[in-house]
Amino acid sequence: MSVTYIDAIRAAQEKLLRDDERVFLYGQDIGVFGGAFKATKGLAALFPDRVFDCPIAEDAMIGLAVGAAIEGLRPIVEMQFADFSAIAFNQIVNQAATHFYRTGVPIPITVRLPSGGTPGSGPFHSQNMEGIYAQYPGLIVLTPATVADAYHMLIDGVALDDPVIYCEHKFLYRWLKAKTINNEHLPIGQARIARPGKHATVVAYSAMVHEAVRAADRLQADGWEIEVVDLRSIKPLDLDTILASVARTGRLLALGEAFPWGGVTAEVVARVSEHGFHLLDAPPQRLNSRDTPVPYHPKLWASHRPTPESICEALRHLLSF
Amino acid sequence: MRLQGRPASLYAAPVPTLDLPASTEKFAIDREFLRSAFQSMLLARILENKLSSLYKAGKIVGGVYLGRGQEAISAALGTALIRGTDVFCPLIRDQAGRTAFGESLLDCTRSYLGSVLGPMRGRDGNVHRGRPQSGMPAMISHLGAQIAVVSGMLFAKRLKGQLAGVVGATSIGDGATSTGAFHEALNLTAVEKLPLVVLVANNQFAYSTPNARQFACGDLVERARGYGFRGWSVDGTDLLACSTVVREAVRRARHGGGPQLIVAQLLRLAGHGEHDDAFYVPESLRQGHYGQDCIEVAMRQIIATGVTSVDEILAWQDQYAADVQRAVAQAQQEPPPDPYREDWTALSTRFPISQ
Numbered sequence A: 001m002s003v004t005y006i007d008a009i010r011a012a013q014e015k016l017l018r019d020d021e022r023v024f025l026y027g028q029d030i031g032v033f034g035g036a037f038k039a040t041k042g043l044a045a046l047f048p049d050r051v052f053d054c055p056i057a058e059d060a061m062i063g064l065a066v067g068a069a070i071e072g073l074r075p076i077v078e079m080q081f082a083d084f085s086a087i088a089f090n091q092i093v094n095q096a097a098t099h100f101y102r103t104g105v106p107i108p109i110t111v112r113l114p115s116g117g118t119p120g121s122g123p124f125h126s127q128n129m130e131g132i133y134a135q136y137p138g139l140i141v142l143t144p145a146t147v148a149d150a151y152h153m154l155i156d157g158v159a160l161d162d163p164v165i166y167c168e169h170k171f172l173y174r175w176l177k178a179k180t181i182n183n184e185h186l187p188i189g190q191a192r193i194a195r196p197g198k199h200a201t202v203v204a205y206s207a208m209v210h211e212a213v214r215a216a217d218r219l220q221a222d223g224w225e226i227e228v229v230d231l232r233s234i235k236p237l238d239l240d241t242i243l244a245s246v247a248r249t250g251r252l253l254a255l256g257e258a259f260p261w262g263g264v265t266a267e268v269v270a271r272v273s274e275h276g277f278h279l280l281d282a283p284p285q286r287l288n289s290r291d292t293p294v295p296y297h298p299k300l301w302a303s304h305r306p307t308p309e310s311i312c313e314a315l316r317h318l319l320s321f
Numbered sequence B: 001m002r003l004q005g006r007p008a009s010l011y012a013a014p015v016p017t018l019d020l021p022a023s024t025e026k027f028a029i030d031r032e033f034l035r036s037a038f039q040s041m042l043l044a045r046i047l048e049n050k051l052s053s054l055y056k057a058g059k060i061v062g063g064v065y066l067g068r069g070q071e072a073i074s075a076a077l078g079t080a081l082i083r084g085t086d087v088f089c090p091l092i093r094d095q096a097g098r099t100a101f102g103e104s105l106l107d108c109t110r111s112y113l114g115s116v117l118g119p120m121r122g123r124d125g126n127v128h129r130g131r132p133q134s135g136m137p138a139m140i141s142h143l144g145a146q147i148a149v150v151s152g153m154l155f156a157k158r159l160k161g162q163l164a165g166v167v168g169a170t171s172i173g174d175g176a177t178s179t180g181a182f183h184e185a186l187n188l189t190a191v192e193k194l195p196l197v198v199l200v201a202n203n204q205f206a207y208s209t210p211n212a213r214q215f216a217c218g219d220l221v222e223r224a225r226g227y228g229f230r231g232w233s234v235d236g237t238d239l240l241a242c243s244t245v246v247r248e249a250v251r252r253a254r255h256g257g258g259p260q261l262i263v264a265q266l267l268r269l270a271g272h273g274e275h276d277d278a279f280y281v282p283e284s285l286r287q288g289h290y291g292q293d294c295i296e297v298a299m300r301q302i303i304a305t306g307v308t309s310v311d312e313i314l315a316w317q318d319q320y321a322a323d324v325q326r327a328v329a330q331a332q333q334e335p336p337p338d339p340y341r342e343d344w345t346a347l348s349t350r351f352p353i354s355q
Helices: A005-019 A058-070 A082-086 A089-103 A130-134 A147-159 A207-220 A239-249 A263-279 A298-304 A308-319 B031-056 B071-080 B095-101 B105-113 B145-159 B180-191 B222-227 B239-254 B283-287 B294-304 B310-333
Strands: A023-027 A051-053 A074-078 A110-115 A140-142 A164-169 A192-195 A200-204 A226-230 A233-235 A252-255 A285-287 B087-089 B168-173 B196-202 B230-235 B260-265
Touching: A005 A023, A005 A074, A005 A147, A005 A164, A023 A058, A058 A074, A058 A082, A058 A089, A058 B145, A058 B180, A082 A089, A082 A110, A089 B145, A110 A147, A130 A140, A130 A164, A130 A233, A130 A263, A140 A147, A147 A164, A192 A207, A192 A239, A200 A207, A200 A239, A200 A308, A207 A226, A207 A252, A207 A308, A226 A239, A239 A252, A239 A263, A252 A263, A252 A308, A263 A285, A285 A308, B031 B071, B031 B095, B031 B105, B031 B239, B031 B294, B031 B310, B071 B095, B071 B168, B071 B196, B071 B239, B071 B260, B071 B294, B087 B145, B095 B105, B105 B310, B145 B168, B145 B180, B145 B196, B180 B196, B180 B222, B196 B239, B222 B230, B222 B260, B230 B239, B239 B260, B239 B294, B294 B310
Parallel strands: A023 A051, A023 A074, A074 A110, A110 A164, A140 A164, A200 A226, A200 A252, A252 A285, B087 B168, B168 B196, B196 B260, B230 B260
Antiparallel strands: A140 A233, A192 A226
16 A cells, blocks of 8 residues: 555645534535546545636736635635646735734735646746746745645644645655654745755755755766755745754755746855855756746656756766866 | 606616616715715816826825716716725726725825825825725726726635625726726636626727827627627716616626626716817817716706705815815825835735845
């Protein structure tokens, strides 16, 4: 018996619905159909009054969730793909994110974003939006990389009083498995050392944690011990854990699957440069996707995103200084 | 009864779906309702005239947006709603509706004058104010965005088993009907069968853009059927007509009649904001039927029907002017927000480590 990443997301939602009557699910095809990725499979049968199929209206879906949150409920909205949250962007960043600051009334909504690339998904079913949402004050942005984090961070995220952007990686849905869901977990806002090392630090999140670990395993053969930091949440960003790792290694590679202009990797490099410049033995490096839309063809896609090969190359460059 | 020599049928433009019960007199006079609605109109007008003066004297930072010419429809909606039960999200020209719904003068003057004691504490200002947990969400500037929020509040009340007898309402202008948010929200509201009243105040111009460059569907009320709303048209300069139509729409929403779309024809008797002289409004429109001032029309109506007297209206004017003066003076004397005391966080969650 094993639990996949998406099983964990489904189980977390079932637990939330069972334990907290303020929770309801709102999204496209999430009822009888169980969601485009089956993250809500069977939940409508268990909770027929709290799992709702909704029209293809991303803006209004978030608007409705904000209104429900004002009334004290805790909606979880499933975007069918993170890419489509662009339609809801206004309600997320201008309505939900500003509400507590403006009015003092918190908006505890959770927006689930099936994120990231998979082979053949193309430009509009592959995007990583976390950096864009993290730019806005008033949002918490979670990027679980493990089965246990997928479970616990969803439960902990819904418990927060602020709007949570929960970025779940589609590539991990069925590929990532665990024997069981480990009950021990870190709080939201704390990063994790996914792989200890001493020669260089890779700061990664979501699916890129696993690519970084693969790359680190390869470099092990050459005698390099690479530390991988899993950010877990990119907002709040656990700079303490990042700096502590860089203090150990003296070298930083910030790794992300999102587009290269700005974003999480730029933020990590900027903060380490600002607060830990004295810790660095080499110029901090970034590795992101290429600066084009996410291509459809698997061969193009595999060269668009960071891979163990390109991560190894970036690390060798970093270690050459 | 005929007022201003116009046939009664003009008071509400043709309304194909307005099938009031035969027993209902077309413009039944509810004295208390008209009296209350008119008082809100008058107070709003006096308050807004003061805000305009303060803006022109440089005492208000940012913009001032007036509802002059839109008080009748706004007040009718606010008066038809029940504070403490219903949800009302006003838009920028709804001072009269806010007043009718029970918003205090101080909430307005504190927001405009930047008192830290106001509901927005200087973090937001002017018309971007509200008390969401008292049934009045605070609008954002992105037009059409509040509709789904009000629907969400109704949706939540249904889940909590508290929707019976509750109505939600929100206002938008003709310009907002062009937005995707409007379309998404009306469609979703109808799918969810929520008791929402959407009031479109068609004041002929979205900022400076006339109806002809905004939509091509003839009359906006025609959209109601497409969305699954019941549609109503009304002359927004006519308090009697507004009161009748709005009350009926609200009554139907309250008693299971589903969502309602009211389109009020009127003319904004001010610029978009007080920085705008509205030079783009043709003189023919200003001199036309919708150029009439709804307060003057209402005054004639309530005097002619014996709801009140000229003397009483004059007494109200004096009282409201004094009330406004007091609310302005108090807000002006209150402290502004102190940047050194702000917590400068947009989250209610306090994380123990660096962010």
